[in-house]
Amino acid sequence: MAGGKLTPRQKMVNLMYLVFIAMMALNMSKEVLSAFGLMNEQFEESNRKAVSTNEAGYNALVEKADESGGEYAAAKVVADKVKSISSAFYQFLEESKNNIVAQYEKENGKLPFEAMDKGDYIDEKWFKGDGYSQEGQAFVDAIENYKKQMIAAIGDNKKLKGVISDVNSKFNTADVKDGEGVTKKWLDYHFKGFPAIASVTQISAMQNDVENIESSIYSSALGEAALTTASVDNYKAIVIADKSAFFSGEPVTGRVVLGRYDDKTVPDKVVVNGSQQKVENGQAVFKFNAGSLGENKIGGDFYFTEGGEQKKIPIEGNYVVVPKPNSATISADKMNSVYRGVDNPMTVSFAGVSDNNVNASAPGSWSRTGTGKYNWKVTSVSGTKATINVVATLPDGSKVADKKEFLIRDIPQPVPELRGKRNSAKGNKNDLSNSTINAVFPDFVFDLSPIVKSFEVFVPGSPTIICQGNKFNAAALKAINGAGRGDVVIISNIEVDLPGAGGYRVQKSGAFTWEVQ
CATH class of the missing domain: 2.60.40.10 (Immunoglobulins)
Incomplete structure (x- = not known):
């Protein structure tokens, strides 16, 4: 945050920014969401008072200019520009907040803080791929335009050199390095993935900065004696x-x-x-x-x-x-269960505690992949349940712990698929003979790429034939060629390998029936 002497409001805002950086959880406790809501209400109340105070300061300057002229008249010219620029940018920020809160229905005139735990609106509206959307770029452009106009309005006034420094530091949109040393775009770092109530509060804090800077300019122009x-x-x-x-x-x-x-x-x-x-x-x-x-x-x-x-x-x-904080937020990114044979992505955070002070552990293969992100392989874990343990170190050095238990499940039975059909089909012998045998996992939460190792074929009048790979062998082709109209060929017990599953054996498939026509 900006160094040097800071105003009371700015110190509060700076501390708010530190809280934002610590809140990386996708799901936050109701208490913390409510606390952010209360903070936003405090900011908004402070902003309302600041607008009123600044209006009084501006009017006092107008009166001094009318009475004394001279340096006060020159200061009023600057104040007129600052008032217009600040008002326009403040209103832009207010509209940005209104667009976010419009997604929620107020209860007794108040926002539902505990329901504002997701940031989908901003994530979808302000970001596109790895960059900004048109709306996101417009938000950043508005900040840059505000800085440019304010600096131009202040000019080379040496008394306001500190204000220019505040404008540049408080509204710096340069790329930021996160705790992992990864460089991120400013908007991505401060808003992407945050709960809606946190983003609304941060914008309220920006409005507070606007009013604070405007107040500093009026105070400097008037001098202590004029106020x-x-x-x-x-x-x-x-x-x-x-x-x-x-x-x-x-x-x-x-x-x-x-x-x-x-x-x-x-x-x-x-x-x-x-x-x-x-x-x-x-x-x-x-x-x-x-x-x-x-x-x-x-x-x-x-x-x-x-x-x-x-x-x-x-x-x-x-x-x-x-x-x-006395409980951690632990969630499976796919669902509330974890599966053997696959990489289970996990998110672990502790409300109010920065990621570098959170330590998470679990049985099996557990590894960190990013800020609050982990990969969990449970293939080697016996039983049907496993627990993640989390320990957080608070700012005062004390530690709090929490844990959560997950169900361990096997990958479901694969479904046979031939020529785009599942479980059954009708057609001539030639189409069947030229078919490739596939196995799929429809509606499963993970995208798998199984490799067919073998399968069994039964043709009426012939014994069951085992084929290796995903094609019919010579014996199977001969049996299919001898099948008559109305015969039902059965393909079953498809055995597959899963790349990267570490030796995990998926259960064999059910049957696929082909009626010869």
Whole structure:
């Protein structure tokens, strides 16, 4: 994330980005989905307030320009451009969110957070193959256009050099290297495969960045004196939590600061949630237990002495507590069973824990194939059940574990196939003689390429004949040639090999009947 001094909103947003990177599960716990929903509501509420605050800041600048002209008039020209650019981009992001949430029906006016665990809409609309779709490219282009317009509007104003840096860093769409060292496109890295509620929250965070940057420009143009008076009555206490969501039982850490703070603005004392806090450089550093799950309030007061009279500035804030993860998300990519003789792709993740801190193990042949992805071969595992064990290391160094049991199944019996027909067919002897014997696995969850080793043929009036490979041998052809109209030739017990099955023996097929005509 961007270095240097960050605004309260941006610190919250940066922490949100770290949470996004950790959430790679295809299926997430209801608690975490709800937590993301609560975070999105907090962002949206913050954005509504920011829009209102920015409108007030812009109006204050307009008034100063009307009253004083000069540098304020020049600043208003920049502010007019910034307001238009920010409003257009903010609305574009809002429409992008609306397109996502339109797939879900609200319940009592609220989004169904727990049902928004898939990202199919974005995956289908924004991506095409290994690249972006037209809609996906339009989203990235809108970001790049916003950056270009903002930088042009700011120009060479040295006072706003830091804002340009924020615009470039917060809306950087360059390729990103993931935890495995694989370079991915920006949109792919931040949105592909994420739950819908996580993507909506991230877009809300981007809107927050837009409002924050707009606010920085207005503040710089106005100066502190234009927005506030000398009296502390006009100061505002700001709560900056070190992160926006905390595990149950985890200490809540952060700071409470004034709207303008420095080493010369020192209160007499600061009380947060009933306890007096230490003040450093105009900031009160606090620490207390997280409390109950859900939204919690932070309250207190800054105390100052002004004109011999003690005055206080109320502290109002909130934070969200989410459950400490105690279960892993373990799923078979094909279905809830695993099969002998094939590679079973698996997805393993632990809600709230990055992939490099998750260790998964299972009997048989178990290997990692990517971020949260594994390949499981159970051919050598005896019995009908097997268990995957998962251990996750939390940020505080503690460990939590979970496990899940899967049924082990054999590959189903193959179905005979001749000339595109399965199980039975009618035709002349010549067509039958020239047929290739195949075996298929219809409706099976894996695509298999079996090789026919042998099969049996019974022709009325002749003994059963065993043929090697997938063609009739001379004896079988002779028997078929002697069959009469109405005779039924039976092909059965087709034996197949599966490449890569490691010696696993598939059961022989059932019978195929051919009525000679």
